[in-house]
Amino acid sequence: MDLGIKGRVALVAASSQGIGLATAEAFAAEGCRVAMCARNDRTLQAAAEKIRRQHSAEVYAEAFDVTDPAAVSRFVAAVASKFGSVDICVTNAGGPPAKGFLTALLEDWKKAIDANFLSSVYFAHEVIPHMQRKKWGRIITITSITTKQPVTDLVLSNAVRAAVVGLVKSLANEFGKDGILVNNVGPGFTATDRLKELAKARAATTGKSEQEFLDAWAADAPVKRLGDPREVAETIVWLASERASYVTGQTVLVDGGMYKGL
Numbered sequence: 724m725d726l727g728i729k730g731r732v733a734l735v736a737a738s739s740q741g742i743g744l745a746t747a748e749a750f751a752a753e754g755c756r757v758a759m760c761a762r763n764d765r766t767l768q769a770a771a772e773k774i775r776r777q778h779s780a781e782v783y784a785e786a787f788d789v790t791d792p793a794a795v796s797r798f799v800a801a802v803a804s805k806f807g808s809v810d811i812c813v814t815n816a817g818g819p820p821a822k823g824f825l826t827a828l829l830e831d832w833k834k835a836i837d838a839n840f841l842s843s844v845y846f847a848h849e850v851i852p853h854m855q856r857k858k859w860g861r862i863i864t865i866t867s868i869t870t871k872q873p874v875t876d877l878v879l880s881n882a883v884r885a886a887v888v889g890l891v892k893s894l895a896n897e898f899g900k901d902g903i904l905v906n907n908v909g910p911g912f913t914a915t916d917r918l919k920e921l922a923k924a925r926a927a928t929t930g931k932s933e934q935e936f937l938d939a940w941a942a943d944a945p946v947k948r949l950g951d952p953r954e955v956a957e958t959i960v961w962l963a964s965e966r967a968s969y970v971t972g973q974t975v976l977v978d979g980g981m982y983k984g985l
C-alpha cells in the first residue's frame with residue numbers, strides 16, 4: 724500500500740530510543756525527511772546517523788528538553804528552515820515515574836504536566852501555522868493506554884494523559900478545516916527501556932522480580948506478549964498517511980487488546 728507521504732517532513736519528538744526512535748525510523752522508511760530530538764546529544768546523534776545510513780534519509784537531529792517552550796520554538800523554526808515546512812508532528816516525552824497518589828509529590832505533578840501535556844501544547848502551537856499554510860498537516864500525540872484504562876500506581880499518567888486527549892479533540896475540531904488531522908496513539912505495555920524501568924520500580928517495592936512483572940503484563944494482553952515499538956510506530960505512520968485522511972480526533976490504542984472496555 725502506498726501511504727502517500729514520501730518527501731513529507733516528519734518531526735518526531737523524544738526519539739533517540741524506544742517508541743520515538745521506532746517512529747522516526749518508520750517515517751524514514753516511507754521516504755520522509757525526519758527531524759528528531761532528545762536531551763542526550765550523543766545517543767540522539769548516534770540514532771540519527773543509524774537512520775541516515777539504513778534509509779538514505781535526510782535527518783535533522785537536535786538535543787534539547789521538550790519541556791522548554793523556547794527550545795521547541797527554535798527547533799521547529801530550524802526544521803522549517805532546513806526542510807521548508809513541518810508536515811507531520813509526533814509529540815512524545817519520557818513517561819512519569821510509577822507512583823501512587825500519596826507518594827506523588829507536587830513536583831512530580833508539575834514535571835508530568837510539563838513533559839506529558841504542555842510539551843504537546845508547545846509543539847502544536849509552533850507547527851500549526853506551517854500546516855495551515857500548506858492546508859495539510861498531521862499531529863499525533865503519543866500517550867498511553869492510561870487514557871482509556873487507569874494503570875495501578877501510574878496516577879501521574881492516568882490523570883495527566885487525559886488532558887492530552889482533550890487537547891487532541893479540541894485541535895481536531897478547530898483545525899480540520901485547514902486540512903490538519905490530529906490523533907492520539909496510546910501504547911499498551913511495549914518492550915522499551917521505559918517498561919524495564921517500570922518493572923524495576925515495581926520489583927523494588929514487592930517481593931517479585933522484574934521478569935515476573937514483564938511476564939504478567941504480557942499475559943494481561945489477549946495476544947499474550949508485550950508490544951514491539953515498531954508496532955506502535957507503524958500505527959502512527961498510518962495515521963499520518965493519506966490512507967487515514969478521514970480519521971481525526973481519535974485515540975487509537977496499540978495494546979494487544981489489553982483495554983478491557985467496549
Ligand SMILES: NC(=O)c1ccc[n+]([C@@H]2O[C@H](COP(=O)([O-])OP(=O)(O)OC[C@H]3O[C@@H](n4cnc5c(N)ncnc54)[C@H](OP(=O)(O)O)[C@@H]3O)[C@@H](O)[C@H]2O)c1
Nearest residue numbers: 737739740741742761762763788789817818867913915917
Ligand atoms: N513502553 C511502554 O510500555 C509504554 C506504555 C504506555 C505509554 N508509554 C509512553 O510512551 C512514551 C515513550 O515511551 P518509551 O517506552 O519509548 O520511552 P523510553 O524508552 O524511556 O524513551 C524515551 C525517549 O524520550 C526522550 N526524552 C525523555 N524525556 C525527554 C525530554 N524531556 N525532552 C526530550 N526528550 C526526552 C529520551 O531521550 P533522553 O533521555 O536523552 O531525553 C528517549 O529518547 C512515554 O511517554 C511513555 O510513558 C510507554
